[in-house]
Amino acid sequence: MVRVLLAPDKFKGTLTAAEVADHLGRGIRARRDDVEITTAPVADGGDGLLAACVAAGYDRVxxxxxxxxxxxxxxAFARRGDTAVVELxxxxxxxxxxxxxxxxxATTRGVGRVVVAALxxxxxxxxxxxxxxxxxxxGAGLVRALGARVTDGGGHDIADGGAALLDAAALDVQRLDPRLRDVRLEIASDVDNPLLGSLGAAAVYGPQKGATADQVALLDRALERWADVVATATGVDHRDDAGAGAAGGVGFGSVAILGAVLRPGVQLVLAMIGFAERLRGVDLVVTGEGSLDEQTLRGKAPVGVADAARRAGVPVIVVAGRCRLDDLQVKEAGFDAAYSLVDEAGSEQEALTRPGPLLERIGARIADGLERAS
Structure with a gap:
């Protein structure tokens, strides 16, 4: 019997990882009812992280x-034993x-409240x-929810949001939740941007969040002010750390104030869901994400899945909404074959509006390949 493990990430804006796996599975079963299919939705630290952990047996709280x-x-957060998984x-x-x-x-204060609930x-x-x-x-909202205080020159608490950091004059960490001293805090992230500058949090990701050019410049100045205040309070400057600019600077705040450790997101997630064990006895892995492009090669979920599968000697097929990599890049990333909804449909519009049926057609084509190989 051929055993196939379906381990996609979400197709952002259209389908969850579980839905992608479901449609691929339907397509495979339509051609081959003798294939044993298991699913392991994956994530790299962003949207879908909770769902991936719950699918792996974590409790949803x-x-x-x-x-x-x-x-x-x-x-909600996901929990197994004394481990909590929080999805920003x-x-x-x-x-x-x-x-x-x-x-x-916009603030990260709510994230801190979820961490408090986990504690x-x-x-x-x-x-x-x-x-x-x-x-x-x-990350100012996050750390303030955990007890830190950020004040202006008059000793008053500043407002929430990035722009308010321009008013920051002092950081008081004396009232940080004392339980944090006994907690191992790991940050799952897939970017390596510093906090400031042309490659920083505001410049690279601010426009995606609605920031104009003037607002990007303002936010960068505000983050610089924040970095100065944090360095004065802690005695260490983390603004240039790889990943400090992740999530609008949450990477910076978490490391500099909470003592967190940044980890490659997909590697951390795969370890938490026991992906290596899931690969045992598998003949083929099918992974995927919405857009297969240069960003994928920088540590997104499909590449992490391919790396793990390659170490286990299992071939990997990748399915994407659209593929912007050439054949050589696909091979060098560890994929044995690549399919895209755009190629299957003939247009991006159909790929966006009918992803489910298109995934089922691709699943059937993958099954046909299994039939020829068996």
Missing amino acids: EVEAVDALGRPART AAVAGLAALGGRRRPLT DAGCRHVVLGIGGSASTDG
């Missing part, structure tokens, strides 16, 4: 927090805001996935 605009929001995108993500983007005032539940290992952020506040 509902909590109350606030979203990136400070509005009450029902969200699930509480303070850009996707949840629709068109209501507030690049200057209240007795968790002593917290994994925070920080992709999909709606804010550029340098």
